[in-house]
Amino acid sequence: MRRFSWFNATSLTFGFAFLYLPMIILVFYSFNESKLVTVWAGFSTKWYGELLRNDAFLDAAMVTLKVAVASSTIATVLGTMAAYVLVRAGRFTGRTVFSGMIYAPLVMPDVITGLSLLLLFIGVGLDRGITTIILAHTTFAMCYVSVVVSSRLVTFDRSLEEAALDLGCTPFESFRLVTLPIIAPAVISGWLLAFTLSLDDLVIASFTAGPSATTLPIKIFSAVRLGVSPEINALSTIMIAIVTVGVITASLMSKRAAVKRAEDERAAVRA
Amino acid sequence: MMRRFVLILIPYLWLFALFLVPFLIVVKISLSDVALSIPPYTPQLDLAAGWQGVKDFFSGLDFENFTFLTTDDLYWKAYLSSVKIALFSTLFTLMVGFPIAYGMAQAPDQWRPTLMMLVILPFWTSFLIRVYSWMGILANEGLLNQVLLWSGIIDTPLKIINTNTAVYIGIVYTYLPFMILPIYAALERLDGSLLEAAEDLGCSRSSAFWLVTVPLSRNGVIAGCFLVFIPALGEFVIPSLLGGSGTLMIGKVLWEEFFNNRDWPVASAVAVILLLILIIPIVLFQRNEQKQREAEG
Numbered sequence: 184m185r186r187f188s189w190f191n192a193t194s195l196t197f198g199f200a201f202l203y204l205p206m207i208i209l210v211f212y213s214f215n216e217s218k219l220v221t222v223w224a225g226f227s228t229k230w231y232g233e234l235l236r237n238d239a240f241l242d243a244a245m246v247t248l249k250v251a252v253a254s255s256t257i258a259t260v261l262g263t264m265a266a267y268v269l270v271r272a273g274r275f276t277g278r279t280v281f282s283g284m285i286y287a288p289l290v291m292p293d294v295i296t297g298l299s300l301l302l303l304f305i306g307v308g309l310d311r312g313i314t315t316i317i318l319a320h321t322t323f324a325m326c327y328v329s330v331v332v333s334s335r336l337v338t339f340d341r342s343l344e345e346a347a348l349d350l351g352c353t354p355f356e357s358f359r360l361v362t363l364p365i366i367a368p369a370v371i372s373g374w375l376l377a378f379t380l381s382l383d384d385l386v387i388a389s390f391t392a393g394p395s396a397t398t399l400p401i402k403i404f405s406a407v408r409l410g411v412s413p414e415i416n417a418l419s420t421i422m423i424a425i426v427t428v429g430v431i432t433a434s435l436m437s438k439r440a441a442v443k444r445a446e447d448e449r450a451a452v453r454a
Numbered sequence: 455m456m457r458r459f460v461l462i463l464i465p466y467l468w469l470f471a472l473f474l475v476p477f478l479i480v481v482k483i484s485l486s487d488v489a490l491s492i493p494p495y496t497p498q499l500d501l502a503a504g505w506q507g508v509k510d511f512f513s514g515l516d517f518e519n520f521t522f523l524t525t526d527d528l529y530w531k532a533y534l535s536s537v538k539i540a541l542f543s544t545l546f547t548l549m550v551g552f553p554i555a556y557g558m559a560q561a562p563d564q565w566r567p568t569l570m571m572l573v574i575l576p577f578w579t580s581f582l583i584r585v586y587s588w589m590g591i592l593a594n595e596g597l598l599n600q601v602l603l604w605s606g607i608i609d610t611p612l613k614i615i616n617t618n619t620a621v622y623i624g625i626v627y628t629y630l631p632f633m634i635l636p637i638y639a640a641l642e643r644l645d646g647s648l649l650e651a652a653e654d655l656g657c658s659r660s661s662a663f664w665l666v667t668v669p670l671s672r673n674g675v676i677a678g679c680f681l682v683f684i685p686a687l688g689e690f691v692i693p694s695l696l697g698g699s700g701t702l703m704i705g706k707v708l709w710e711e712f713f714n715n716r717d718w719p720v721a722s723a724v725a726v727i728l729l730l731i732l733i734i735p736i737v738l739f740q741r742n743e744q745k746q747r748e749a750e751g
Contacts, residue, residue, distance in 0.1 A: 198550070205587035205591060205627070206583075261468055264465045281465075292685070292732070294708045295480070303479055325465070326469075329465075379578055403586070404582060407586050
């Protein structure tokens with residue numbers, strides 16, 4: 184029994200206005216002619232031009248992308264392995280410690296994770312740079328991946344794997360040909376989550392980055408500490424646009440896949 | 455068997471080396487003394503010196519940094535105010551988030567995927583940018599003040615940025631999806647016939663809401679509150695961009711202790727205590743999740 188009342192309509196309207204207005208305002212002022220962000224002085228795309236000429240930002244963007252691709256890919260491999268261990272490996276010595284190490288980084292404040300990794304890198308004499316950021320991001324991202332993948336593995340019908348083994352597959356073949364295609368959506372969302380977390384991270388990167396490698400969030404943070412800047416508005420607009428297009432495309436694709444699956448099932452019933 | 459061993463070993467070793475060991479190092483340094491050397495603390499574990507080195511190492515450790523934390527006002531005030539800010543902002547997020555989740559659960563079926571996407575979309579956009587977007591709005595000559603002055607509601611601009619109010623707004627804004635999603639999940643599962651039964655038995659619509667809907671969404675509310683409270687407690691970005699010099703939050707104190715004062719042992723001690731405070735809500739959260747899983751069978 185659902186009744187969509189005026190109260191529900193109002194709270195949704197105000198709620199979504201609260202969620203989206205700040206970002207709409209940010210995008211709007213990125214096209215402002217004036218350097219003063221709060222005074223509208225006419226339409227202009229000059230801040231986008233300034234941004235493209237700003238080598239420091241472009242360099243930082245490249246470092247950020249490299250870190251995000253590398254760390255999310257390694258994290259997806261390690262996280263999927265960890266999920267497999269959590270769901271399938273049964274009992275082994277140190278299992279409690281293992282699941283603790285998977286779940287603890289999810290709730291650990293970034294400042295502590297960053298500080299502890301930095302102390303480790305200094306302790307073993309590893310020079311801080313792009314490698315150390317990748318190591319740090321991989322470590323916390325693999326925990327998120329393993330949570331996403333293990334929630335899919337729990338509901339996975341094991342008899343499919345057993346059938347593959349009975350029909351002569353090696354364990355690795357049965358994983359590659361049966362398990363992986365079925366858990367693929369979860370693995371892909373795990374990768375996407377890891378990728379976004381890495382793009383987004385300021386605190387852990389600040390601790391683990393050296394002078395040789397600066398990521399975009401570090402750059403943005405040091406720029407906005409001093410106040411609002413139109414260049415950062417332009418940069419934010421580009422990032423918001425990419426995410427919006429990405430999320431809408433992904434949801435349309437998954438909708439189409441669902442429709443296609445339903446059609447296939449209907450066709451299978453007819454046949 | 456060998457395969458299983460390798461499968462376990464690789465992620466195990468990775469987490470051991472890059473999560474557990476670093477954390478033990480933090481604990482160790484929190485018990486060390488600050489020193490003018492590189493790295494800036496003593497004692498160092500000198501394994502080359504053999505048993506004597508290990509003995510020297512342990513005899514050099516003490517709780518001095520923790521005693522220091524209790525003697526300096528700054529720290530316990532920062533812990534208290536972090537807990538207070540996290541607690542109140544969780545409450546505000548609940549007050550803003552519940553009506554939205556409720557509205558989503560009452561909405562027609564064909565709207566729901568879109569509404570879900572609208573809640574999740576901000577989560578994929580950069581956290582830093584979402585916090586930054588409020589800087590221009592809350593500034594003294596910012597948009598909010600312009601609108602309020604223009605409409606004649608106020609005569610002098612409100613001072614919001616660099617105060618705790620701005621920090622509350624920032625936390626509510628950035629963590630709102632974490633509150634909405636679990637509450638929505640609980641409300642969506644709610645069996646409508648229970649409400650019909652309540653109304654047939656003479657409940658008014660509003661008392662049916664308070665007596666049936668609210669208690670049955672309890673687990674979602676609790677999960678949402680923990681998902682906001684736990685990260686808010688150690689928050690660094692929001693207090694440093696929206697808060698002022700008067701905003702004391704422990705994440706910020708740790709950052710400054712490390713980067714500005716270069717006092718590694720005290721920064722490590724601050725981290726250890728923050729973690730001890732966090733263990734309480736984390737354990738409660740785990741227990742709530744466990745109960746929910748058992749209830750669902």
